[in-house]
Amino acid sequence: MPALLEVKNLQVRVEEREILHGLTLTVNAGEVHAIMGPNGSGKSTLSHVIAGKPGYEVTGGEILFKGEDLLEMEADERAAKGVFLAFQYPVEIPGVATMTFLRTALNAQRKARGESEFSTPDFLKKVREVAASLNIPQDMLRRGVNVGFSGGEKKRNEVLQMALFQPSLCILDEMDSGLDIDALRIASEGVNALRSSERAMVVITHYQRLLNYIVPDHVHVMSKGRVVKTGGKELALELEASGYAQYEDVAA
Amino acid sequence: MAAVQETIDQVRLIDVDQYRYGFETLIESELAPKGLSEDIVRYISAKKNEPEWMLEWRLEAYRRWLTMEEPTWARVDYPKIDFQDLHYYSAPKKKSIASLDEIDPEILKTYEKLGIPLREVAMLEGVEPQPGDVDPNRRKIAVDAVFDSVSVATTFQAELKKAGVIFMPISEAIREHPELVKQYLGTVVPTSDNFYATLNSAVFSDGSFVYIPPGVKCPMELSTYFRINERNTGQFERTLIIADKGAYVSYLEGCTAPQRDENQLHAAVVELVTLDDAEIKYSTVQNWYPGNSEGKGGIYNFVTKRGDCRGNNSKISWTQVETGSAITWKYPSCILRGDNSRGEFYSIAISNGYQQVDSGTKMIHLGNNTTSRIISKGIAAGKSQNTYRGLVTAHRKAKNARNFTACDSLLIGDQCGAHTVPYIEAKNSSALFEHEATTSKISEDVLFYCVQRGLSQEEAVGLVVNGFVKDVLQQLPMEFAVEAQKLISISLEGSVG
Ligand SMILES: Nc1ncnc2c1ncn2[C@@H]1O[C@H](COP(=O)(O)OP(=O)(O)O)[C@@H](O)[C@H]1O
Ligand SMILES: [Mg+2]
Numbered sequence: 047m048p049a050l051l052e053v054k055n056l057q058v059r060v061e062e063r064e065i066l067h068g069l070t071l072t073v074n075a076g077e078v079h080a081i082m083g084p085n086g087s088g089k090s091t092l093s094h095v096i097a098g099k100p101g102y103e104v105t106g107g108e109i110l111f112k113g114e115d116l117l118e119m120e121a122d123e124r125a126a127k128g129v130f131l132a133f134q135y136p137v138e139i140p141g142v143a144t145m146t147f148l149r150t151a152l153n154a155q156r157k158a159r160g161e162s163e164f165s166t167p168d169f170l171k172k173v174r175e176v177a178a179s180l181n182i183p184q185d186m187l188r189r190g191v192n193v194g195f196s197g198g199e200k201k202r203n204e205v206l207q208m209a210l211f212q213p214s215l216c217i218l219d220e221m222d223s224g225l226d227i228d229a230l231r232i233a234s235e236g237v238n239a240l241r242s243s244e245r246a247m248v249v250i251t252h253y254q255r256l257l258n259y260i261v262p263d264h265v266h267v268m269s270k271g272r273v274v275k276t277g278g279k280e281l282a283l284e285l286e287a288s289g290y291a292q293y294e295d296v297a298a
Numbered sequence: 299m300a301a302v303q304e305t306i307d308q309v310r311l312i313d314v315d316q317y318r319y320g321f322e323t324l325i326e327s328e329l330a331p332k333g334l335s336e337d338i339v340r341y342i343s344a345k346k347n348e349p350e351w352m353l354e355w356r357l358e359a360y361r362r363w364l365t366m367e368e369p370t371w372a373r374v375d376y377p378k379i380d381f382q383d384l385h386y387y388s389a390p391k392k393k394s395i396a397s398l399d400e401i402d403p404e405i406l407k408t409y410e411k412l413g414i415p416l417r418e419v420a421m422l423e424g425v426e427p428q429p430g431d432v433d434p435n436r437r438k439i440a441v442d443a444v445f446d447s448v449s450v451a452t453t454f455q456a457e458l459k460k461a462g463v464i465f466m467p468i469s470e471a472i473r474e475h476p477e478l479v480k481q482y483l484g485t486v487v488p489t490s491d492n493f494y495a496t497l498n499s500a501v502f503s504d505g506s507f508v509y510i511p512p513g514v515k516c517p518m519e520l521s522t523y524f525r526i527n528e529r530n531t532g533q534f535e536r537t538l539i540i541a542d543k544g545a546y547v548s549y550l551e552g553c554t555a556p557q558r559d560e561n562q563l564h565a566a567v568v569e570l571v572t573l574d575d576a577e578i579k580y581s582t583v584q585n586w587y588p589g590n591s592e593g594k595g596g597i598y599n600f601v602t603k604r605g606d607c608r609g610n611n612s613k614i615s616w617t618q619v620e621t622g623s624a625i626t627w628k629y630p631s632c633i634l635r636g637d638n639s640r641g642e643f644y645s646i647a648i649s650n651g652y653q654q655v656d657s658g659t660k661m662i663h664l665g666n667n668t669t670s671r672i673i674s675k676g677i678a679a680g681k682s683q684n685t686y687r688g689l690v691t692a693h694r695k696a697k698n699a700r701n702f703t704a705c706d707s708l709l710i711g712d713q714c715g716a717h718t719v720p721y722i723e724a725k726n727s728s729a730l731f732e733h734e735a736t737t738s739k740i741s742e743d744v745l746f747y748c749v750q751r752g753l754s755q756e757e758a759v760g761l762v763v764n765g766f767v768k769d770v771l772q773q774l775p776m777e778f779a780v781e782a783q784k785l786i787s788i789s790l791e792g793s794v795g
Contacts, residue, residue, distance in 0.1 A: 097750050098749075098750075099746050099750075100742070100746070101742075120749075120754075121746070121749045121750055122749045122750075122752050122753060122754050122755070125749070125750055125751055125752040126752050130750075131750050133747065133750075136747065137741070137743050137744045137747045138744075139744055139747070139748070139761070139762060139765055140765055140766070140768075141764070141765030141766055141767070141768035141769070142761055142762070142764070142765035142768075147748075147751075147761070150753065150757070150761060151748070151751035151752045151753060152752070154751075154752040154753050154754070154757060155751075155752035158752065190765065207751065211751070211752075
């Protein structure tokens with residue numbers, strides 16, 4: 047069986063400037079990988095390219111997802127195949143009730159996979175269940191997507207979608223940014239509940255703190271568009287103690 | 299960037315391909331000769347068997363019109379209209395219809411295709427709730443169908459009559475209720491009001507007349523469906539709605555036209571009058587043919603709509619969804635004459651391709667403690683221009699006038715324009731007018747968020763736009779809201795579905 051995600055020698059440009067200079071990463075189902083690195087090292091760029099955000103030019107390398115060429119697929123197709131990106135800054139969509147959004151998105155994915163749409167009662171039941179486990183009040187589901195949500199609510203809404211869509215690859219970009227300890231704990235518990243042998247997670251973070259809650263199997267250090275070091279969960283603790291300075295030198 | 303560009307390109311291509319109502323009905327018509335003259339005005343009046351006073355009224359308007367010039371202040375650009383190169387009257391040949399069965403089957407088919415039920419039986423079957431089926435959203439709607447220059451059918455007449463409601467073609471009302479027509483016609487939009495309204499006063503051929511007697515809540519929604527079919531024909535309909543003391547009516551208006559290369563002129567006048575404690579809710583879904591992707595063809599839509607809150611505590615509410623027409627020139631307005639009267643204007647105006655929209659409202663506060671509310675949502679795509687033009691004014695003697703205005707514009711792509719032209723004048727110092735305006739571009743990040751969750755690029759645009767206009771959609775009667783939502787997606791999405 048092929049790895050769930052294989053990024054091979056990926057080179058990416060944004061507006062004529064190369065940001066990723068040959069990045070390689072292999073993630074198997076059941077694993078949790080952390081990607082750490084200083085600001086500007088290309089972590090978000092990597093997540094965007096995997097998810098298919100427009101505006102990036104891939105000039106070299108490849109990305110395989112379950113053995114298929116991900117770069118050949120439209121972003122919505124990747125979503126339907128099981129690629130999920132929890133955004134660092136989830137956007138607001140005024141006038142579109144969260145519940146409507148969830149149903150529209152879920153049914154779009156199911157349709158793309160040739161599955162039948164969820165019936166309304168089944169869907170509502172499922173959403174309510176998951177929402178309750180994440181401490182998301184019903185009122186939030188009626189409001190516009192992320193409109194007026196606190197930072198913590200926005201992140202919980204991302205985890206809610208992850209739980210609903212059951213993707214096989216979850217990329218979490220700086221899930222801890224802007225969260226207090228309680229909010230972080232709730233969101234992390236939601237994520238941990240989704241860990242399974244069929245699913246992999248790529249947890250992007252600047253700080254070690256998040257990894258106390260979501261404990262990774264592997265840790266990669268990124269600097270200036272490359273993975274410069276890979277290790278076990280203890281690598282995160284080392285980084286916490288020593289900082290990123292040494293790696294910036296390595297990459298330079 | 300690429301994905302948004304793609305959407306913009308798609309959106310740009312759609313109008314011709316997406317206009318679902320562009321078919322033509324092949325029937326024999328009776329056409330007035332081209333051109334406008336006193337003889338043509340007499341011809342129209344004679345065709346309608348009008349009394350002498352009505353003919354005089356028209357002739358006076360016509361003479362007035364000869365002295366007027368086309369207005370040029372709107373942000374719309376089009377070649378000069380040759381008013382002598384139009385037919386001012388077109389009617390399906392078969393006439394004096396006693397029952398629906400006598401309507402030309404081709405016309406019935408046309409309305410069926412458009413989803414407008416003219417057969418009451420079918421309507422009842424579809425709409426009457428089944429035992430145990432409590433769906434409050436399924437209501438009866440009485441329809442007046444206007445085909446080119448004449449009304450071809452008005453449904454539910456008997457049931458409305460029982461409630462004392464008069465709902466009939468205006469041509470019939472002129473003959474059957476001359477006292478009411480004389481009392482109100484031209485009192486809200488005078489014959490001399492503006493170039494197009496004056497033209498309409500001279501040559502209007504049909505439209506709807508509604509009178510709701512004191513204390514009556516109209517038992518069903520009323521609607522008029524306008525269809526332009528004939529080539530080179532202007533459509534000039536006239537609608538007059540009166541809600542007497544304490545009366546209420548909700549009225550819906552829809553319109554479509556075949557796809558043609560040449561432009562067609564539509565110049566309607568709508569007058570609303572509410573007496574003490576009365577309310578009129580007027581909703582429009584305007585979907586005239588907008589022209590093709592190169593800007594060829596489409597309807598020139600020059601419309602004067604005005605409501606007069608003549609009585610105290612009365613209310614007039616305009617809701618419009620404007621997706622069609624090559625050019626729209628339209629400002630549904632309220633004269634807040636009665637004390638404590640209220641005017642509302644809710645608008646969604648979508649322009650795409652080469653469409654030009656110049657639309658808005660006037661709220662004229664004359665009485666004391668009058669309030670008004672304006673919510674306008676403009677969406678511009680393709681190479682279109684979309685202007686909100688509004689006036690809020692308080693008379694010197696109008697104490698405590700209140701207005702709230704919010705104008706939001708959304709741009710899709712960078713070749714379109716959105717403009718906001720608000721005029722505010724308060725001649726009484728107790729007036730309180732609030733105005734908010736925003737212009738934004740559809741956000742790439744928002745679209746990508748939706749696409750990352752599985753929506754196609756087109757579905758994402760549709761969802762975001764529907765969210766943007768939600769405040770206004772909520773004002774529409776349920777059946778219309780669903781229709782409007784679909785229409786919005788079609789006007790913007792391209793090939794979805
Ligand atoms: N849209 C963009 N246009 C120009 N430069 C960009 C863009 N996105 C990212 N970059 C640049 O790419 C580099 C990596 O950014 P990013 O992936 O956001 O890093 P990280 O998430 O690790 O902080 C930075 O130098 C940033 O300025
Ligand atoms: Mg980042």
